[in-house]
Amino acid sequence: xxxxxxxxxxxxxxxxxxxxxxxxxxxxxxxxxxxxxxxxxxxxxxxxxxxxxxxxxxxxxxxxxxxxxxxxxxxxxxxxxxxxxxxxxxxxxxxxxxxxxxxxxxxxxxxxxxxxxxxxxxxxxxxxxxxxxxxxxxxxxxxxxxxxxxxxxxxxxxxxxxxxxxxxxxxxxxxxxxxxxxxxxxxxxxxxxxxxxxxxxxxxxxxxxxxxxxxxxxxxxxxxxxxxxxxxxxxxxxxxxxxxxxxxxxxxxxxxxxxxxxxxxxxxxxxxxxxxxxxxxxxxxxxxxxxxxxxxxxxxxxxxxxxxxxxxxxxxxxxxxxxxxxxxxxxxxxxxxxxxxxxxxxxxxxxxxxxxxxxxxxxxxxxxxxxxxxxxxxxxxxxxxxxxxxxxxxxxxxxxxxxxxxxxxxxxxxxxxxxxxxxxxxxxxxxxxxxxxxxxxxxxxxx
Amino acid sequence: xxxxxxxxxxxxxxxxxxxxxxxxxxxxxxxxxxxxxxxxxxxxxxxxxxxxxxxxxxxxxxxxxxxxxxxxxxxxxxxxxxxxxxxxxxxxxxxxxxxxxxxxxxxxxxxxxxxxxxxxxxxxxxxxxxxxxxxxxxxxxxxxxxxxxxxxxxxxxxxxxxxxxxxxxxxxxxxxxxxxxxxxxxxxxxxxxxxxxxxxxxxxxxxxxxxxxxxxxxxxxxxxxxxxxxxxxxxxxxxx
Numbered sequence: 296x297x298x299x300x301x302x303x304x305x306x307x308x309x310x311x312x313x314x315x316x317x318x319x320x321x322x323x324x325x326x327x328x329x330x331x332x333x334x335x336x337x338x339x340x341x342x343x344x345x346x347x348x349x350x351x352x353x354x355x356x357x358x359x360x361x362x363x364x365x366x367x368x369x370x371x372x373x374x375x376x377x378x379x380x381x382x383x384x385x386x387x388x389x390x391x392x393x394x395x396x397x398x399x400x401x402x403x404x405x406x407x408x409x410x411x412x413x414x415x416x417x418x419x420x421x422x423x424x425x426x427x428x429x430x431x432x433x434x435x436x437x438x439x440x441x442x443x444x445x446x447x448x449x450x451x452x453x454x455x456x457x458x459x460x461x462x463x464x465x466x467x468x469x470x471x472x473x474x475x476x477x478x479x480x481x482x483x484x485x486x487x488x489x490x491x492x493x494x495x496x497x498x499x500x501x502x503x504x505x506x507x508x509x510x511x512x513x514x515x516x517x518x519x520x521x522x523x524x525x526x527x528x529x530x531x532x533x534x535x536x537x538x539x540x541x542x543x544x545x546x547x548x549x550x551x552x553x554x555x556x557x558x559x560x561x562x563x564x565x566x567x568x569x570x571x572x573x574x575x576x577x578x579x580x581x582x583x584x585x586x587x588x589x590x591x592x593x594x595x596x597x598x599x600x601x602x603x604x605x606x607x608x609x610x611x612x613x614x615x616x617x618x619x620x621x622x623x624x625x626x627x628x629x630x631x632x633x634x635x636x637x638x639x640x641x642x643x644x645x646x647x648x649x650x651x652x653x654x655x656x657x658x659x660x661x662x663x664x665x666x667x668x669x670x671x672x673x674x675x676x677x678x679x680x681x682x683x684x685x686x687x688x689x690x691x692x693x694x695x696x697x698x699x700x701x702x703x704x705x706x707x708x709x710x711x712x713x714x715x716x717x718x719x720x721x722x723x724x725x726x727x728x729x730x731x732x733x734x735x736x737x738x739x740x741x742x
Numbered sequence: 743x744x745x746x747x748x749x750x751x752x753x754x755x756x757x758x759x760x761x762x763x764x765x766x767x768x769x770x771x772x773x774x775x776x777x778x779x780x781x782x783x784x785x786x787x788x789x790x791x792x793x794x795x796x797x798x799x800x801x802x803x804x805x806x807x808x809x810x811x812x813x814x815x816x817x818x819x820x821x822x823x824x825x826x827x828x829x830x831x832x833x834x835x836x837x838x839x840x841x842x843x844x845x846x847x848x849x850x851x852x853x854x855x856x857x858x859x860x861x862x863x864x865x866x867x868x869x870x871x872x873x874x875x876x877x878x879x880x881x882x883x884x885x886x887x888x889x890x891x892x893x894x895x896x897x898x899x900x901x902x903x904x905x906x907x908x909x910x911x912x913x914x915x916x917x918x919x920x921x922x923x924x925x926x927x928x929x930x931x932x933x934x935x936x937x938x939x940x941x942x943x944x945x946x947x948x949x950x951x952x953x954x955x956x957x958x959x960x961x962x963x964x965x966x967x968x969x970x971x972x973x974x975x976x977x978x979x980x981x982x
Contacts, residue, residue, distance in 0.1 A: 298966070298967060299959075299962075299964035299965065300962075300964060301955055301958060301959040301962070301964045302959075302964070302965070302966040302967070303955070303956050303959045303964075303965065303966060304966045306955060306956045306959075307956070307965075307966070309948065309952070309953055309956045310953060310956050310957065310960060313944075314948075315943070315947070339972075340974070340975075343975050344978045346978050346979055347975040347976055347977070347978050347979075348975070349979075350975075350976040350977075350978075350979050351975055351976055354976055385764070394878045395875065395876055395878060396876070397828050397829060397830065397875075397876040397880070398830060398876070398880050399876075399878060399880070400878045400879050400880045400881055400882075402878075403878050403879070404947075404948075404952045407918070407947040407948075407952075408947065408948060408952065428764055430768075434878070435775075435810075435812050435890070435932055436812070436824070436874070436877060436878075436887065436890050437878065437890075438889075438890035438891065438919065438928055438931065438932065439890075439891065439892070439918060439919040439920065439945065439947060441931070441932065442920065442931065442936070442939065442942050442943045442945075443943055443947070445934070445936070445939065445943075446939050446940065446943040449939070471762045471763065472934075473768075473771070473772070474771065474772060474775060474932040474933075474934075475771065475810075475812075476771050476774065476775070476810035476811075476812040476813055477810050477811035477812035477813075478809065478810050478811065479875060490771065491768055492765070492767055492768055493767035493768050493769065493770030493771060493796070493806065494767075494770075494806060495805055495806055495809040496809065496810070511764065511765055530973075531969055531973070532969035532970070532973065533969070533970060533973035533974075534976075535970075536967060536969050536970060536973070539967045540966065540967065548966060550955075552880065552881055553881065554830055554880035554881045554883060555830055555833070555834070555880070555883070559951075559954055560880075560881040560882075560883075560951055560954075561881045561950070561951035561952065561953070561954035561955060562881065562951070562952055562953075562954065562955050562956075563954070563955035563958075564955055564956070564959075565955075577955070577958060578954075595829065625880065627829070627830045627880060629830075629833060633833050638829050638833065641827075641828065641829040641832055642828075642829050645828055645829075645875050645876070648875060649875065651809075
C-alpha cells in the first residue's frame, strides 16, 4: 500500500493549541498506550509482559533515530535480565537529547511541541527494560526545551504516571531532566554517560557496551528522543501498522529537517525512503530558483551529496549504498553560490573546537586539517595540501576513539571527491607562495 | 570563604539537586550552573563550593568546569549573545551578523572578540558576545540566542537593533522562548529552579518552519495510515 507524501505521527499533535500540556496530550489519545501496557485493555487482555514490548519493538523494525540506525528492540534485549550477576544491578534508561550535530534540528522542536510523547515513551521503555530511573539529557543551550520537559515531567508526576506505584501497578519510575553544559561530544552515548556522572564528557572504550556497563557501570539503554517518542505509537498501532510506512529494512515515519537554500525550510515528517527530489517538491524547490550544488543527508558528519543524488532513497540502506549515511536526516541544502572549500573549512572549525582531546588522531588531526583549510581558503594553499589532507583524514578515519573523528573527515573527503577542482582553483590563485616560506617561521620545523 | 558567597539558600538548593540523582556526583553539572547563577561565572570559590557539596577535590571539579563551553571562567554581561557561525547559518548571514555585533559592541576600530563584554560585567545593559556552534535551529537560520532564548531568522539589521536595545536596558522578546530575563536567572533555571515555570513554559515555541510539514499535511488531507481497531501484542517470547 502506497503511503501519502507526508505521514504525521510524531508531528500529528504539533498544530494543536498548547500541544505541550498534558491536557492536550490526553485529549489526543495521549497516555492510552501506557494504560494498555501497564493495566491492559478494557475487556481485553491484562497488563503486558515486559518481554512482549521488547518483541513488539523488534517486530516493528524501529531503528535508532539518533544517527546510527541500530535496531531499537535488539538494543533493549541486550539488557541482562534476572536476579544474579550484572542483571541484578539497577537498570537505567538515558535519553540522548543533546542535539548538536550541525544541521540537526528535529528533537528540540519535538520536545517543545510534544514533550509528553517522549515521557510516555520513556515510561513504556523503562517498564520493558525493567528500569526505575530515567534521565533525559538535554543540551544546555536548549533552555526552552528543558522548561517544557521539566513542566511535562511535573504534570506526569501529578497525574500518577511517574513516581511510586504508577497507575496502581506497583511499577516505580523517576525521571530527571538533566541540562548539559555545551559539548557536542556528549551526543556520543558513552561520553554522555560520563557527563551524566558528573565528569568531563569523554567517550569510553567499548566494549563493555552501555547495555552491560552504562550509567554507574549498570545495564543502561541510551536512545534518541525521536526513537523513544515513536514507542507509544507503535504500542497503539502495532508493528504491522508501523511497517506500512517506510521500507522493509527502514520502516516507519521520520522527521526530515530541511534547511538552507530552499523556499520553505522546516520539519517534514515523511516515510523513510523519501528522496530529496520529493522533499524539495514539498518545500517549494530551491530558493529563488538558484540551482542545488551540495547537501548533507544527515548532518555534517555524513558525507556530502550533490545534484546526482537527488533520487537516492533517504533510508539507512539507500544513503549508505550511495556512499553516505542517513544520520539524523538533517538535510542542509546549499546552492551554487557557496564555496565547497569554505563550507568544509567552517565544518572543520566545528570539529576542531568540539574534539574532546582524548585521542591523538582526532585532537591533532582536526587541528592541522583546519590550519591547512584556512590556508587554502585564504588562497595560499598548494596542490600537495589536498593530498596531505587526504592522508591526515586517512589517519583519523577508523583510528579515532569515537565517531567524532570519523565524522570530521566526512566533509573533507567527500568535498574533495566531488569538488576537487574547486580546491585546485584556490591553489591556482596563489601559485607563487611555496610552503617553505611559511615553514621558515616555525621554530624547530627544519630539523 | 565560600560561605560568604554561597549562602544557606545555595546550600539547600545544592542538596536538592544532589537528591535528584542515584549518585551524588551526577549533580555536578547542575551545581556548576547553580554557581554561575550566584556568581555570574565559575571562579575558585564556586569550584570549592561544588567540591565541598560533593566531597570531591577542587582539581576534579576544575577538570569538569573547564571542559564545557557554557561554564564561563570570567564574569560576563547581564546578557550573553551567542551567534551561530556554523556553516549553514554562516552561509545565510551568520558570519556577517557576528562581525556587525562585535563591531557594534566594541569601541570604534576595536571590535569585541569571542567572550568579551561591552559594559561593566554584571551591570544592567552589559552584553557578552560569543560565536556559537550549531544551535540546532537550522531551519530558522541564521539564528542567535540571548541567554539561550532563540532569536530566529536574523539579519544584520535585526541583530544590530537587538543588541542596541539590550545595551539600552530593554528586553526584546525572543522568537521562541520565555520573556527575556538575564543570564544569571537562566543559569538558575538550568540548575532546575524556576520562579514561575508555567509562565516561562508558555512562551512561544512553534515557528512557521516548525509546523510547515504538519500544516502542509493537514491542508492536503495527508495522514499516516489509520491504526487498526484492535492490536494484539506479540506473545511472550520463550526463554532461550
